[in-house]
Amino acid sequence: MSIAPDAALQLKAATLSTRTVMLITGAWMHVSSWDKFRKAFDAAGFETVAPAWPGLDKGAADLRNAPIAGLDTLTMGKLVDHYARIIATLPEPPLLVGHSMGGLVVQLLLDRGLGLAGVVLSPGPVGGALPGPTPLLSALPVLLKGPGQTHLLSRAAFAKNFANGLPKAELAKAYDAHVVPTATNIFYQAALMAGTWVQPRRRKQPLLILAAEMDRTVTPALSRASYRIQKGSAARTEIKLFAGRSHFLAGEPGWEEVAQYAIGWACEVL
Numbered sequence: 160m161s162i163a164p165d166a167a168l169q170l171k172a173a174t175l176s177t178r179t180v181m182l183i184t185g186a187w188m189h190v191s192s193w194d195k196f197r198k199a200f201d202a203a204g205f206e207t208v209a210p211a212w213p214g215l216d217k218g219a220a221d222l223r224n225a226p227i228a229g230l231d232t233l234t235m236g237k238l239v240d241h242y243a244r245i246i247a248t249l250p251e252p253p254l255l256v257g258h259s260m261g262g263l264v265v266q267l268l269l270d271r272g273l274g275l276a277g278v279v280l281s282p283g284p285v286g287g288a289l290p291g292p293t294p295l296l297s298a299l300p301v302l303l304k305g306p307g308q309t310h311l312l313s314r315a316a317f318a319k320n321f322a323n324g325l326p327k328a329e330l331a332k333a334y335d336a337h338v339v340p341t342a343t344n345i346f347y348q349a350a351l352m353a354g355t356w357v358q359p360r361r362r363k364q365p366l367l368i369l370a371a372e373m374d375r376t377v378t379p380a381l382s383r384a385s386y387r388i389q390k391g392s393a394a395r396t397e398i399k400l401f402a403g404r405s406h407f408l409a410g411e412p413g414w415e416e417v418a419q420y421a422i423g424w425a426c427e428v429l
Contacts, residue, residue, distance in 0.1 A: 175425075175426065175429040176275055176429050177251050177252055177253060177254060177275050177429060178204065178205050178206050178251075179205070179206050179207075179208070179249055179250065179251050179252075179253040179254070180200050180205045180206065180207045180208070180253055180254045180256055180425075181207075181208050181209070181210070181242070181245070181246065181249070181253040181254070181255055181256065181274075182196060182197065182207060182208070182209040182256045182257070182261075183209075183210075183242060183255065183256070183257040183258070183261035183262075183264050183265060184209070184211070184212065184257075184258060184259075184261045185257070185258045185259025185260040185261040185262065185283065186259060186260045186341035186342075186345060186346070187311075187312045187317075187321070187338055187339060187340075187341050188258065188259070188261075188337055188338070188339065189211075189215070189218075189219040189222070189336070189337045189338070189339045190209045190210070190211050190215075191219065191336055191337055192258075192336075192337040192409065192410055193207075193209045193258075193409065195409065195410060195414050195415075195418070196256070196409050196414070196418050196421075197209060199415065199418035199419065199422060200418070200422060203422045203426075205254075205422075208245075208249070208253075210241075210242065210245050212233070212238060212241070213229060213230075213233060213237070213238070213241050214227045214228060214229050214230050214233075215227065215230075215339055219335070219336060219337060219338065219339050220335065222339040222340060223311060223338070223339060223340065227309065227340060230309050230340060230341075230342050231307055231308055231309050231342060231343075231344075232307070232342075232344070233342035233344060233345065234342075234344050234345070234348065234354065235263070235264075235267070235344075235345055235348045235349075235353075235354045235355060236354050238264055238345070239264055239267045239268060239271075242264060242268060243268060243271065243273055246268070246273050246274065252273070252274060252275045253274055253275065254274065254275060254276050254277075254278070254425050254429065255268055255269065255273075255274040255276070255277045255278070256277070256278045256279075256280075256421065257277070257278075257279050257280070257282065258279075258280040258281065258282075258409055259280070259281055259282065259283055259376065259377060259406065260283040260345055260349070261279075261282075261283075262279030262280055262281065262282025262283055262368075263279075263282055263283030263284065263285065263349070263355060265277045265278075265279050265282070266279060266282065266285055266357055266366070266385075266389070267355070267357065269357075269362055269364050269366065270357040270358060270361070270362060272363075274364060275364055275429060276364050276365040276366070276367075276425065276428050276429060277364060277365070277366045277367070278366075278367045278369065278421045278424065278425065279366070279367070279368050279369065280369045280371075280408055280409055280417070281369070281370060281371050281374050281376065281377040281382060281406050281408065282368060282377065282382065282385055283349050283355075283377065284349060284355070284377070284381055284384065284385055285355055285356065285357050285385050285388055285389070286352040286355040286356030286357070287352065287356065287384075287388050288381060288384035288385045288387075288388060289381075289384060290349075290350070290381050291378060291380055291381060293375055293378050294375075294376060294377060294378055294381055295350075297316075297320040297375055297376045298346050298349075298350070298376075300313075300316065301341075301343050301346045302343075302346055302347065302350060304343050305343065306343055306344050306347045307343070307344060308342075308343040309340045309341065309342060309343065310340060310341055310342075310343050311338070311339075311340045311341075312338055312341075314330070314331070314334055317330065317333075317334050317338060318330050319375070320375040320376050320406070321375075321376055321405070321406050321407055322334075322405060322406070322407040322410075322411060323373060323375060323405040323406075324371075324373055324403065324404050324405030324407060324408070324411040324412070324413075325405070325407055325410070325411045325412075326412070333407070333410065337410070357388070357389070359388060359389050359390070359391035359392040359396075360391055360392060360393070361392075362389070362392040362394055363392075363393075363394050364394055365394050365395040365396070365428040366389055366392070366394065366395070366396045366397070367396075367397050367398075367399065367421065367424050367428075368382055368385060368386050368389070368396075368397070368398040368399070369382075369398075369399050369401065369408070369417060369420070369421065370382035370383070370398060370399070370400045370401070371400075371401055371404035371405055371406060371408045372400060372401065372402045372403055372404060373403060373404060373405045374404070374405055374406045374408075375405070375406065376406040377406060379400055382398065382400075383398065386398040395428060397424070399420060401413070401416070401417055404417070
């Protein structure tokens with residue numbers, strides 16, 4: 160779907176403190192899952208980059224069908240370090256946009272003083288945010304596999320817990336285009352709150368949390384739990400709930416409203 164350029168937003172973007180946007184995927188998602196959001200940000204006058212997780216820089220089908228060297232040893236710390244190194248190569252400090260575990264990465268990068276602002280969609284929980292039964296049940300197949308492994312989300316789990324807001328006719332196509340293996344270590348760290356803590360009082364960058372009403376992976380309650388922790392910052396910190404959306408809120412019907420809200424907020428805070 161094409162995005163018509165918004166002249167007002169393009170004019171606004173030209174005056175911002177940064178026009179660079181880094182988009183960070185979550186677990187199980189190929190960078191192509193950001194294609195719609197990238198078009199929206201680009202049409203508004205931003206310059207987007209969407210670097211892959213370490214080892215996940217091939218096509219989604221290739222990644223599903225062949226072993227991925229080093230993925231089983233990936234940790235949250237290594238993942239955050241990976242994106243910190245990429246940020247250092249950018250021409251200017253970026254706006255950071257992350258989904259799911261990528262949203263947790265964004266918050267950990269902000270905690271390091273990196274990025275000018277953050278937008279996180281159904282973010283993985285920061286330390287101290289208790290997940291509750293629904294997210295734990297969603298993550299149970301990964302946790303049962305054990306740490307130091309890789310795990311591929313099944314088609315059934317994708318339909319039930321990840322993209323339950325996507326029309327059934329589109330599920331197979333979305334899975335084939337976007338789903339890739341992930342590291343089980345990341346989920347153990349999130350569950351045990353190891354390496355996921357932030358210190359909100361030292362965060363100076365604005366943060367927006369976008370929650371999804373029908374999300375079974377990161378429920379609205381879990382997004383609110385992260386918000387309650389993050390609002391300890393003196394910086395602007397907000398949460399917005401989108402009704403009728405699932406965890407795949409950047410790619411399911413109605414994604415345009417989510418993207419435009421994020422862009423409008425970014426134009427205010429930057």
